Amino acid sequence: MVREIQRRLVIGVDYGTTYTDVSFATPLGDTCSLDEIDVNSEWDPGMSNEPKVPSVISYPEQEWGDKVGANSIVMVHTKLELDVGEVDDELDLLLQTLDGMKDLSFRHLRATEMMGGRPAYTQKSSEEIVTDYLSKILQCIIPQIDAKISQELRHIIPTDIVITVPTKWSYRAMNSTYRASTKAGFNHHYFPMLKEVIFVTESEAAAIYTTRYLKNRQGTEFLRMNEPFILCDAGGGTVDVVSYKVTQLSPTLQIEQICKPTGRKCGSVFINLAFKKWLRMLIGEQNYRELDPELGETKISSHSAEGPAMRELMRDFNARKEIFHSHYGEDIRIDLPAPKDNLTLPGKVNAGQIRISSRQMEVFFDGCVGQIINLLREHKEAIQKSGTGVRLRNVILVGGFGESKYLQEQITEHLGLTDINLRQPDTSWTAVVQGAVVCGIEKNRSENLIRANYCRHHYGILSKQIFSAAYHTEADRLRYDKSGIGLADGQLLWFFTKGDLIASNSPLSVTETISLHFSTSEPKKKALQFFRYSEDDRPTRFKEAQNGSYSSQSTHGYTSLLTLAIELDAVCTLEVDLSDFPDSAFTLGQRPGMIQVEVAVKMRLVGDSLSASVASKSGRWLNKPRILCQQSNIPY
Incomplete structure (x- = not known):
């Protein structure tokens, strides 16, 4: 024929x-x-x-x-x-x-x-x-x-x-x-x-x-x-x-x-x-x-x-x-x-x-x-x-x-x-x-x-960020120390933007460094939720996601978020366990009784295959980064 x-x-x-x-x-x-x-x-x-x-x-x-x-x-x-x-x-x-x-x-x-x-x-x-x-x-x-x-x-x-x-x-x-x-x-x-x-x-x-x-x-x-x-x-x-x-x-x-x-x-x-x-x-x-x-x-x-x-x-x-x-x-x-x-x-x-x-x-x-x-x-x-x-x-x-x-x-x-x-x-x-x-x-x-292909949705996580009057709302500020700088709570950190280029010769990969905050009296475990957002006008605050609200919830020792946002789809949760980290890996938080540690969060998109991972940062006690948790085949 x-x-x-x-x-x-x-x-x-x-x-x-x-x-x-x-x-x-x-x-x-x-x-x-x-x-x-x-x-x-x-x-x-x-x-x-x-x-x-x-x-x-x-x-x-x-x-x-x-x-x-x-x-x-x-x-x-x-x-x-x-x-x-x-x-x-x-x-x-x-x-x-x-x-x-x-x-x-x-x-x-x-x-x-x-x-x-x-x-x-x-x-x-x-x-x-x-x-x-x-x-x-x-x-x-x-x-x-x-x-x-x-x-x-x-x-x-x-x-x-x-x-x-x-x-x-x-x-x-x-x-x-x-x-x-x-x-x-x-x-x-x-x-x-x-x-x-x-x-x-x-x-x-x-x-x-x-x-x-x-x-x-x-x-x-x-x-x-x-x-x-x-x-x-x-x-x-x-x-x-x-x-x-x-x-x-x-x-x-x-x-x-x-x-x-x-x-x-x-x-x-x-x-x-x-x-x-x-x-x-x-x-x-x-x-x-x-x-x-x-x-x-x-x-x-x-x-x-x-x-x-x-x-x-x-x-x-x-x-x-x-x-x-x-x-x-x-x-x-x-x-x-x-x-x-x-x-x-x-x-x-x-x-x-x-x-x-x-x-x-x-x-x-x-x-x-x-x-x-x-x-x-x-x-x-x-x-x-x-x-x-x-x-x-x-x-x-x-x-x-x-x-x-x-x-x-x-x-x-x-x-x-x-x-x-x-x-x-x-x-x-x-x-x-x-x-x-x-x-x-x-x-x-x-x-x-x-x-060229394009990313069909926005993907990100909820995070606390160092407060900046140029980028954050005063209502989100958490004042922990005498400096009054504090943190901006409930901020959405986006890894991928809807419409981003996915090139055939390389994956779309973004790594962001965030701080995980713990009370000295709680287990050193944290659950990170990854969200998908499909509209063009992506929010920067969790509360802007159509009446979104959240509260802490502990399941099997992991502190996670009870998500009520209507527009945000929770597509994945990574459970980060830092129980074996020595005290020297943590720094004092801005509030008494709090400690914090930096981790590298990565999202990677190859074709229609989406994955996420959390890795430790190298430091005095760790010669090279270590993968703490990861998940592939995230809904795309």
């Missing part, structure tokens, strides 16, 4: 630090020529018909892309804010926040509040900003898809959505990307026959598309069987480098990774940040703040933003940056926008015009370029040491930053590419998003794809 080949819809989304693009195709089965991929260039009325649109949005107007009002304040580089996970990133964000608050007057905040308004900066999270932005993208792509296949067919055609992410993209960032895209409308509401949401790294997508594109244009001699090559995807925020080898030439070119992918946050936006830092020193703090009055405000909310004057200045700088090269020679002159268009500082600024020497422009570039060259050098050396016997002949450069002549010249010079081709295809700007569609079309035979 011959199986009928079905028409499909595959959508690629490449949300970038500086620009975003979307593409789609409607293949029959799992094959499609590159020419059948449509890259969207129809955005909102009044926007330019380019294949990419700026990744910016303003508040409260929600103007976006390149259609932003002259006086609007726009959120920029929000993608990078999704991945503040490493210590260096968090320290950098803290330093920027403190720097932005320097000499800051809060009078504008009080004045705005008295007028019944709100500050110019948005109080939304980075994830919410991305959601708002992607919803604008979706509303532009839907009419283009309907024009191609009709609204009726969109509702019944099997659909896959492929989202690109950087090589080094944490679970936290990927989860926020997933939640933002699904909330924005890339879900079953607009695509009722949605089969899968898939993640692929930007470098993988770019490599698959670019090698096939170049093979089609340059013939079979472009790459040979088992031949290695390096791909560098240089974007606005991140730069990824991956090494591959050819595993099949026909009928379709196939490749596989041969070295560990590497990446850094050293994209072209960091050239802009270097320029801003230089300008701030050149014209002085006060003059700079008049050009960028949003500096202090936006750092309070930890978002990067640009006001009208700075946006105009950066537009001019970017135009010069894009055409800069190693032999540029002459100085670059840029006029400062109002209110500093007539500023004169002897030897620095002349009637509002600043002058950037060619050498200074190189300094702006070299912080990023040096890191990219190091990444490429590591891969080149790894291939040479691999002993394959096949010579490296090609380095492929894609992405918006990859179009920079200065970057291309520096790579050629410092890597010694006299016998290696540095290829930069004419479709490099959209290589990632088109490659995403190819990966979606060939999902059943593509490697390195991450299938």
Whole structure:
């Protein structure tokens, strides 16, 4: 029996630090020529018909892309804010926040509040900003898809959505990307026959598309069987480098990774940040703040933003940056926008015009370029040491930053590419998003794809927490000691959030440290109840769970909770027995006659298999953690 080949819809989304693009195709089965991929260039009325649109949005107007009002304040580089996970990133964000608050007057905040308004900066999270932005993208792509296949067919055609992410993209960032895209409308509401949401790294997508594109244009001699090559995807925020080898030439070119992918946050936006830092020193703090009055405000909310004057200045700088090269020679002159268009500082600024020497422009570039060259050098050396016997002949450069002549010249010079081709295809700007569609079309035979699923409920436990007036209600405070700080009683500690990403390449796992409190006169046993909550608006207090109330109850020596909450489902109880713990394992509680001990509570979700465990913490009497109790097959 011959199986009928079905028409499909595959959508690629490449949300970038500086620009975003979307593409789609409607293949029959799992094959499609590159020419059948449509890259969207129809955005909102009044926007330019380019294949990419700026990744910016303003508040409260929600103007976006390149259609932003002259006086609007726009959120920029929000993608990078999704991945503040490493210590260096968090320290950098803290330093920027403190720097932005320097000499800051809060009078504008009080004045705005008295007028019944709100500050110019948005109080939304980075994830919410991305959601708002992607919803604008979706509303532009839907009419283009309907024009191609009709609204009726969109509702019944099997659909896959492929989202690109950087090589080094944490679970936290990927989860926020997933939640933002699904909330924005890339879900079953607009695509009722949605089969899968898939993640692929930007470098993988770019490599698959670019090698096939170049093979089609340059013939079979472009790459040979088992031949290695390096791909560098240089974007606005991140730069990824991956090494591959050819595993099949026909009928379709196939490749596989041969070295560990590497990446850094050293994209072209960091050239802009270097320029801003230089300008701030050149014209002085006060003059700079008049050009960028949003500096202090936006750092309070930890978002990067640009006001009208700075946006105009950066537009001019970017135009010069894009055409800069190693032999540029002459100085670059840029006029400062109002209110500093007539500023004169002897030897620095002349009637509002600043002058950037060619050498200074190189300094702006070299912080990023040096890191990219190091990444490429590591891969080149790894291939040479691999002993394959096949010579490296090609380095492929894609992405918006990859179009920079200065970057291309520096790579050629410092890597010694006299016998290696540095290829930069004419479709490099959209290589990632088109490659995403190819990966979606060939999902059943593509490697390195991450299938996305979502957590269907919230899961958490009831706990006491150190009281904070910012997060807790005064009615929940238990005052035990003279400090008056005390504990917040009856708080719900959530491990999983409904809608969280469950990635096919790793389980969803969260560990929280909590304190268990005991009276010195009672057994050192405690029963922990785990709850499931299915609505979107999860409560933070047990008493908010629709008249929830609780009281202590002892069963077989274990102190547990008598649960009366209507909305919370008790799905599991773990009995923690610390009877064999020595007294030295406990610390004095905040109330006389009380002791406490810290334990690690973990929940883990693999597919539909949910488990929970409680482990001791290592300390003076215990060299390594010990599992105290655990349960698998918790109702999911």
